[in-house]
Amino acid sequence: MSTETVDAAIVRPPLAQLGSSRAAILALRLGSIIVPLLLWELGARLGWINTFLFPPPSKILATLWSQSGPNGNPPWAIPIHVGRSLIRLLAGVALAVVIGTIAGVVIGLNRWARAILRPIISALMPVPTLAWTPVLLLVMGIDDRTTIFVVFLAAVFEMIYTIVAGIEMMNVKLFWVAESMGATRLQIFVRVIIPAIFPYLITGMRLGTGYAWRALIAAEMLAASSFGLGFMIYDASEYMNMDVIYGGVMLIAVLGFLLENVLIGRLESATTEKWGVQNER
């Protein structure tokens, strides 16, 4: 963040006074979200825009609030939708992190595994995750397993690719040092490889979670029988319930932001930032 400020000051001197204050930056950041919402509210209240297609934010928030309580339809609808989506997302991403890391390490370290797996992965990676949904629906049915698997597919290739890149960037001398200490292969995996690729692991999680989140919402529209934010939006569109649709979109944006900045951000500051090794992004 501080580097942004410095860069702006260097490139555009007139902005320097404005950019020099952290408070001003924060105000601009918040304003870029709040001002459009206020204009939207104002436009809707004054009748400048069609309130059926663009209900005012206050109405959307009110709907979200009432749907979050015991008087919702069904009761506690919003927490249930959000919880269900998050469980699917976290389950799928966790699977992708574990399997993607193992696959990435194997591909990165073993040329036979690379020869066998690289072409398969290169062929599968460009297939949009949603293209698998019909197949998964037939195999697993309308079920959490389907949505979790879609999330897994959306995140796993990114994980594999970043982990392989991490392994390729590893200093071979780190292995040498561990080997001269008599480390076993398992010790090298746990004590050297995993922490050494951690910055890449975090980058992979960050990108993978982004893809997974998008894939999840779409998959829930196609393959969730009940509950989940994607299902909620899709269901609301059947009834032209615009408040709920906008509310769902807003929730997706907020949750995506929190996942990226709070969950992964915390992980990052507890590990790579503390070690002083977080790298290019």
Add this chain to the structure above:
Amino acid sequence: MSADSAQIYPLRSNGAAKPKIVANGIQKYFGGVLAMENISCTIHEREFVAIIGPSGCGKSTFLYLIAGFEKPTYGELSINGHPIQGPGRDRGVVFQEFVLFPWLTVLRNITLGLDIKGVNRREAEEKARKWIRLTGLSGFEDAYPSTLSGGMKQRVAIARALTYDPEVLLLDEPFGALDVQTKNYMIRDLQNLWLEANRTIVMITHSVSEAVLMADRVLVLSSRPSRVIADVSIRLPHPRDQRDPVLRRYEDEVTAVLSAEVDKAMNQERQTHRPYSSPGQAQ
């Protein structure tokens, strides 16, 4: 001074030292290129040997062979009479670029060798403290490597290699990445450490003054394909004074051999990089 007048005298011992590392007719090819022609030498127990040579002559490769990171194409290399098969706990390595584990604190970096072996934490820390004190790292135990200066990082790497108690210490240009002041300070500071460590030490360096100041013996390698062209014993007690005229004479002697070799290497390089010249002309 030429290869003929080379002399081999084990020092720091009274002539009865056992051979520790024996290299016999080592050849190393990289792809089709001959990097090492014929390296034979014996490094005795508790001897401090410095290996010096023109840059690119394969000094570090020789150290990696001893460490077991690489294998010679031909020839025999043994430690304690057993052929070297791969890396092992009997040899500790300190690299020019430190190669610390950035996710471990200074203390955990240093105890890693013992942690891997399953030594309990308290005992490991106790052993580590001794070397932390001797390398002047006290107070930095909980720092992460990214917060340390180059000189401090190198101390961590040295303490790390000493703590798990290898019989042989392999130093790959240990002061090469440091600025001149830090380097001089570290060399002066660490002279007693080597005496305290009391192990067989093989140090790769490109600095003659560093070599004669610290080592019992200096091996000079030729430019590629490398061989041993001089073997100079530095018969002076430790710790040594850099301004000692006798030391200066040793320094001149080694420098003379080395600069003749560097001249040759430079000419060779110029020849081989000249377009349309056949490899034969390089001689």
